[in-house]
Amino acid sequence: MKYLDEFRDPVMAKTLSEKIHTVTTRPWTIMEICGGQTHSIVKSGLENILPDTLSIVHGPGCPVCVTPLEIIEKAIIIASKPNVIFTSFGDMLRVPGNTTDLLHVKANGGDVRVVYSPLDAVAIAQKNPDKEVVFFAVGFETTAPANAMAVWQAHKNNVKNFSILCSHVLVPPAMEALLSSSSNRVQGFLAAGHVCTVMGYEEYFPLAKKYNVPIVVTGFEPLDILHGILMLVTQLEEGRHEVENQYARVVKREGNVSAQEMIFNVFDISHRKWRGIGEIPKSGYRLKEKFALYDAENKFSLGLVEVQESPLCIAGNILRGLNKPFECSAFGKQCSPDHPLGAPMVSSEGACAAYYNYRRQEVPNNV
Amino acid sequence: MANDISQDLNCPVPMSEYSTVVLAHGGGGKMTHQLIERVFKKYFTNEHLDLLHDGAMVPVKEGRIAITTDSYVVSPITFPGGNIGELAVNGTVNDLAMCGAHPQYLSASFILEEGLALDELERIVASMSEAAKKAGVAIVTGDTKVVPRSKADKIFITTSGVGFIPKERNIHPNQIVVGDKIIVSGTLADHGMAIMSVREGLEFESEIASDTAALNGLVEAMYQASPHIHFLRDPTRGGLASTLNEIASSSNKGIQIAEQSIPVKTSVRSACEILGFDPLYVANEGKLIAIAASSDAEKILTAMKRHPFGKDSAIIGEIIQAHVGVVVMQTTIGGERVVDMISGEQLPRIC
Numbered sequence: 001m002k003y004l005d006e007f008r009d010p011v012m013a014k015t016l017s018e019k020i021h022t023v024t025t026r027p028w029t030i031m032e033i034c035g036g037q038t039h040s041i042v043k044s045g046l047e048n049i050l051p052d053t054l055s056i057v058h059g060p061g062c063p064v065c066v067t068p069l070e071i072i073e074k075a076i077i078i079a080s081k082p083n084v085i086f087t088s089f090g091d092m093l094r095v096p097g098n099t100t101d102l103l104h105v106k107a108n109g110g111d112v113r114v115v116y117s118p119l120d121a122v123a124i125a126q127k128n129p130d131k132e133v134v135f136f137a138v139g140f141e142t143t144a145p146a147n148a149m150a151v152w153q154a155h156k157n158n159v160k161n162f163s164i165l166c167s168h169v170l171v172p173p174a175m176e177a178l179l180s181s182s183s184n185r186v187q188g189f190l191a192a193g194h195v196c197t198v199m200g201y202e203e204y205f206p207l208a209k210k211y212n213v214p215i216v217v218t219g220f221e222p223l224d225i226l227h228g229i230l231m232l233v234t235q236l237e238e239g240r241h242e243v244e245n246q247y248a249r250v251v252k253r254e255g256n257v258s259a260q261e262m263i264f265n266v267f268d269i270s271h272r273k274w275r276g277i278g279e280i281p282k283s284g285y286r287l288k289e290k291f292a293l294y295d296a297e298n299k300f301s302l303g304l305v306e307v308q309e310s311p312l313c314i315a316g317n318i319l320r321g322l323n324k325p326f327e328c329s330a331f332g333k334q335c336s337p338d339h340p341l342g343a344p345m346v347s348s349e350g351a352c353a354a355y356y357n358y359r360r361q362e363v364p365n366n367v
Numbered sequence: 368m369a370n371d372i373s374q375d376l377n378c379p380v381p382m383s384e385y386s387t388v389v390l391a392h393g394g395g396g397k398m399t400h401q402l403i404e405r406v407f408k409k410y411f412t413n414e415h416l417d418l419l420h421d422g423a424m425v426p427v428k429e430g431r432i433a434i435t436t437d438s439y440v441v442s443p444i445t446f447p448g449g450n451i452g453e454l455a456v457n458g459t460v461n462d463l464a465m466c467g468a469h470p471q472y473l474s475a476s477f478i479l480e481e482g483l484a485l486d487e488l489e490r491i492v493a494s495m496s497e498a499a500k501k502a503g504v505a506i507v508t509g510d511t512k513v514v515p516r517s518k519a520d521k522i523f524i525t526t527s528g529v530g531f532i533p534k535e536r537n538i539h540p541n542q543i544v545v546g547d548k549i550i551v552s553g554t555l556a557d558h559g560m561a562i563m564s565v566r567e568g569l570e571f572e573s574e575i576a577s578d579t580a581a582l583n584g585l586v587e588a589m590y591q592a593s594p595h596i597h598f599l600r601d602p603t604r605g606g607l608a609s610t611l612n613e614i615a616s617s618s619n620k621g622i623q624i625a626e627q628s629i630p631v632k633t634s635v636r637s638a639c640e641i642l643g644f645d646p647l648y649v650a651n652e653g654k655l656i657a658i659a660a661s662s663d664a665e666k667i668l669t670a671m672k673r674h675p676f677g678k679d680s681a682i683i684g685e686i687i688q689a690h691v692g693v694v695v696m697q698t699t700i701g702g703e704r705v706v707d708m709i710s711g712e713q714l715p716r717i718c
Contacts, residue, residue, distance in 0.1 A: 004636060004640065008700060010627070010699055010701055013699075013701055042704065043645075043704060044702055045697075045698040045701075045702020045703045046698075046700065046702050048702040094711065116642075222698075226700075337710035338710050338711075348643075357707045359704065
């Protein structure tokens with residue numbers, strides 16, 4: 001088992017596609033939650049082999065996209081300080097704040113480094129005791145255990161020059177915010193497989209029941225997504241609204257209990273602002289009081305930071321599945337990956353960037 | 368390289384006492400000359416270089432020559448499958464070969480950071496000499512400068528090259544016609560991922576080696592199979608995707624490729640997946656893209672597969688009239704997508 005070719009097999013893809021065509025008798029609107037799934041759908045050209053009556057809308061599960069502009073601006077302020085080594089996952093570096101981004105901070109002499117694990121940032125802090133090392137802790141439940149572990153390790157080893165700029169968000173409260181909105185048109189969800197790997201999927205049962213919406217925990221390879229869509233459409237056609245697990249080779253109902261313990265050792269659940277959506281109650285993590293020393297916002301005494309979103313950008317509607325990127329008047333004109341007006345055009349997982357990069361030939365007048 | 372002072376070695380501090388490059392090695396005085404004699408001339412020796420004149424004087428043939436230049440700043444300077452020196456020779460040889468030229472002469476210019484170990488410099492120069500021999504080119508002139516510590520990253524090399532173009536050959540985007548086949552000479556993304564694997568301190572179970580190689584021999588084998596080669600490029604920085612986009616726009620044609628036919632090693636593909644990279648955008652240093660007449664494509668492909676640097680060659684697509692300037696790929700699962708030019712660098716994704 002190599003885990004790649006098997007889940008991109010063209011014959012299996014054709015079989016699944018035919019089954020989806022057979023079971024689909026009515027128009028349905030379904031949403032994949034995770035940006036990784038959006039990327040996979042658009043990159044593999046998967047929508048070309050689905051029924052036209054199936055509308056796939058792309059959800060808010062891109063951590064780069066939903067990180068509020070204020071936090072980006074705070075990251076830029078911290079990274080620009082002379083005695084700071086600012087560490088981050090790669091794709092946050094290109095997100096523009098008010099006037100600049102982290103790549104430009106680096107070009108102008110800031111010490112900004114890409115790391116693959118927050119624990120690497122702790123190691124950098126240990127090697128550079130005279131510097132303040134900050135890790136940009138963004139992401140969903142998926143990245144939370146490793147980020148929690150970094151703080152835990154720093155605390156255990158008394159690494160006082162390490163802190164995190166935290167903007168953690170949670171999937172189920174965002175789904176509830178979408179479902180409870182009067183403008184909601186999503187009838188079924190592909191839940192994010194990696195989030196469920198950590199958290200399990202028991203949280204989704206009350207949502208499915210309350211809003212009569214089927215939820216299928218789904219993986220990321222093209223065949224996973226096709227299989228998830230087939231399971232979801234089958235439920236919709238049969239009038240069922242259950243929680244099912246397509247990604248059973250990875251996800252357990254209870255999730256990864258040790259990872260959850262680590263998260264709750266370090267974080268409390270808190271209200272969080274989502275870019276394009278606004279504040280959602282109990283939709284994120286913040287550091288527990290006893291770890292306040294490791295909170296970069298405290299350490300650098302950052303107060304309120306003024307930011308201005310582009311009036312042309314409809315990122316909020318994109319992230320809520322109300323509009324597709326092609327429907328934005330700025331798409332491919334004022335807004336492109338070279339000059340993004342909003343975050344979904346920045347990250348490769350953002351719906352706008354994915355459409356721009358992979359589906360541009362479908363836009364009238366070829367932007 | 369400057370005047371011959373090889374008879375005058377009364378240096379107050381014998382060079383053997385230095386194990387690293389010092390600023391004086393770039394001062395133009397005795398130490399510079401000793402460095403030239405003991406490292407560069409030792410390995411690059413040939414009748415043109417050995418004159419140590421301000422420039423090399425070489426014979427020319429009739430017709431057109433190809434000229435190219437390229438700078439090499441790779442970090443780390445030694446990586447699985449090669450080092451910066453081999454890269455600097457092969458890269459410039461390949462740029463000449465992509466003009467359809469027979470590469471002949473190279474210049475090599477070195478910017479050395481104070482503190483570079485002389486052993487390391489010698490190893491790099493030795494492998495440049497080896498690479499030049501393999502490619503059948505002579506390094507006929509050069510230059511050395513030393514900059515203070517931290518003003519460069521160990522060593523930067525610029526090589527320029529000259530090659531003669533046989534008169535019947537004409538590599539130009541205007542030669543590309545609808546129906547032409549697109550051939551790649553082997554697996555993609557090996558070089559870029561080899562660099563990533565050491566640069567990021569990531570440890571993979573199987574080592575990924577750079578594909579650095581001089582491709583002039585392969586190009587000759589292709590021309591022997593058929594003269595109907597319309598265009599050649601080596602997909603270095605930016606990878607296959609960027610090069611195909613450049614070809615689509617310079618030829619004013621559309622390009623259609625099939626994902627399934629694009630060769631990528633399993634280990635490289637896995638490494639790309641782990642890091643969130645797309646192999647289509649990752650650099651190659653020993654691969655070429657040929658656009659050839661449809662009628663002769665199979666013949667050229669067979670010749671490429673017989674060559675050691677082309678054994679994994681494959682036809683990956685064709686030139687079409689539709690979607691001018693745009694590269695569209697049939698995906699493995701039967702969908703379709705645009706393969707765009709990348710905006711900036713590929714950055715590792717969060718999750």
